[in-house]
Amino acid sequence: MQDYVILRDLTARSRPALESRSPRLSPSQVVPPAPEVEVARGLSARQIGEEARAPTVVGVAPVMRTALIRPIADGTATASAHGDAWGVAAVGADTSPRSGDGVVVAVLDTGIDSGHAAFAGMTIEERDFSGSGNGDRQGHGTHCAGTIFGRDVDGRRIGIARGVQRALIGKVLDDDGSGSSGALFSALQWAAEEQAQVVSMSLGFDFPGMVEQLLGLGMPRPAAISAALVAYRDNLRVFDRLMSMIRALEPFAQGPAGMLVVAAAGNESGRGQVPPFTVATSLPAAADGIVSVGAVQRRAGGFDVARFSNGSPQVSAPGVGILSAQSGGGLLELNGTSMACPHVAGVAALWWEDVLARGQVLPGSQAVMTRLLGSARTDVFAGAVQPEDRGLGLVTAPQ
Template identity: 55%
Template sequence: MAQYIMLRDDNAAMLSHRRGGTFRGPTAGIFGTEETLFPPPAPTIETRDLTPNDLRDASRDPSILSLARSMPTRLIEPEPLDDARDEDAVPAWGITSVGADTSPFDASGVRVAVLDTGIDADHAAFAGVTLTRADFSGSGLQDANGHGTHCAGTIFGRDVEGTRIGVATGVTDAVIGKVLADDGRGSSEMLFNAMRWVSGQENPARVISMSLGFDFPGFAERLVTENDYPVLLATSVALEGYRMNLRMFDALMSMIRRQADFNGGTLVVAAAGNESRRQISPDFEVSASVPAAAEGVVSVGALGQGDGGLTVAPFSNTNPVVSAPGVGIISARSGGGLRSLNGTSMATPHVAGVTALWWQALAQSGVPLTARAVEARLLATAITSGFAPGTDLMDRGQGLVQAPSAAMS
């Protein structure tokens, strides 16, 4: 018996009426029976212990849209911690690089979400921001780890001690889902429940920022140490669990995209990961990890400053969609004050903040306001100038994201 996650459609009877991602039902009109469009029913997520027979029965249930074995998730930890010295960090260099300091937009009226280790709600960086919080990790709302607080500070933090840390300083409404415990560990059902919670609200967040990954090695190790699986079997089971969780993530993303026809949608931004080691060998590159590599997610690589221009951080995983500053990033420290960290985790909130600026810019421009339109602008305006010679296209993606300029106002 093992624990499984089920993505279930509460209104399975309507599945046969699904056409193009919407649901139609007969209503009485002045000219007889008419068809009315309804939003797709919100999914529900259940977690159960299933035997092999239970699993077979569940796979035949038409109301279950996706099924996955629960697997561990983990924080995409800042890398390398010992090189991120506060005294070497250049304040607000990331904000300047993405053009947020000169943009006429501040993301006022845009709701954002951070799925991470929680947030220090009492930090001065979040004064005046309404924080809607939920704990999916079982370790309490407060952020004893500090990672989520740092990421949130980069997205929408107010100035701290005279230092600007936030890209989208006009945000006054944020949704914080604690999906990783204070040790930086979690499980996939925590993430899926949080995504369902964020996207299913009456006023959904317009951008979701997440800097975490599915822990395939940790899953295999747990099967060996806790379940006495042989290594080969543990690897096989973990690989199948990884695939199932990727399919479930894709199913959730598909449902979020279908909601866009009714509420404008939500853009998901995720860290590509920190497993590459280019300082050891230029060929020591690891591709973007899941969930960043999932369909419909804007994955983010990390950039640093070099003598010849912007450089791809040696730890940054390759094949991101876009890139952003991720080395020596100063943001909020849980408990008060500021700290400097490195990582694609630090690059991701820069992109989330810029995405929030584009939501505001498009809202004021009269362009149809959807997640697809925002993503298109985000990618089209990314720049490839300013990079050090020889920078690999596969390492930087579409380029460095840019905030909307005064030309958009």
């Protein structure tokens, strides 16, 4: 018996009749998709086979473990006793005329300490998908949220888009930092329904963890690896299909439409080891249509890629010695692509506001992504940094 994620398109039954009246139109032009995520528990192979054949079902995958991309210790990080978070100026948010005002941001993580001074005066809507209750006992989600839209704390600026007024906090990881693909997909659907324009995810599909889980159940190693690979593949397909459906909703929206998803590339590389090695961007950051983010650090002569940052991201952002909100109060410095990802989410909020302010009423996520990626800078790096390590460049706020 197995738990499964089932993705449905609730308009599927009505499409054949509509298409017969308009044969030249594609299904997405006839009627918008209506995605619905269901987590079905304890199904047999026969039962899930029957579900998969239903006319509304467009994707099925075994529920897979997810986990936060944990911050790591890094000797290059230096504690700062005063001053703003250095990433704010590095991405040009300190000189940008935009603040993120009017943009809705979703953070899918370990929750948030909504009573922290960094979030004073904001409208914060929390929903728990992890089963461990709202709030943030782990601290990761609070730190990420602080970098995206946190207000100043004790006179120190930590937030990129301090004008964001409404935030959606989907707790998809429990107090130990673990979750499931079912929780993630359900939260993405919720964020889309609530009209989030930017989504930040500093988490990954836990392939090694699933292999160990299956081995613990007595499965032979080759079978455990095979089963985990199938789950990894099928969850990626469901993820891609869900995001495709969400993008297909944009032309049907009334008002500013679209949802840009930003994800951390991962911390598995070992550039400082002997011999050095680089791990490719992990899922879901490597999925289609997602802005994947690598981490950079300050060096003499320009920015350098952090030793832990996974390769082939689309863009890079500050990820070492990042000052932000600490759950329970105060501020804390952390390192990781988890810390770089919210810099890009915050800059994306600034670009959303900029595009809308210029009179483009229905820009869609693609228009914002084009500006976000097209404005990335390459003239700020040390000479040895390669495109495969830093992507298109350092993400930069509108000026």
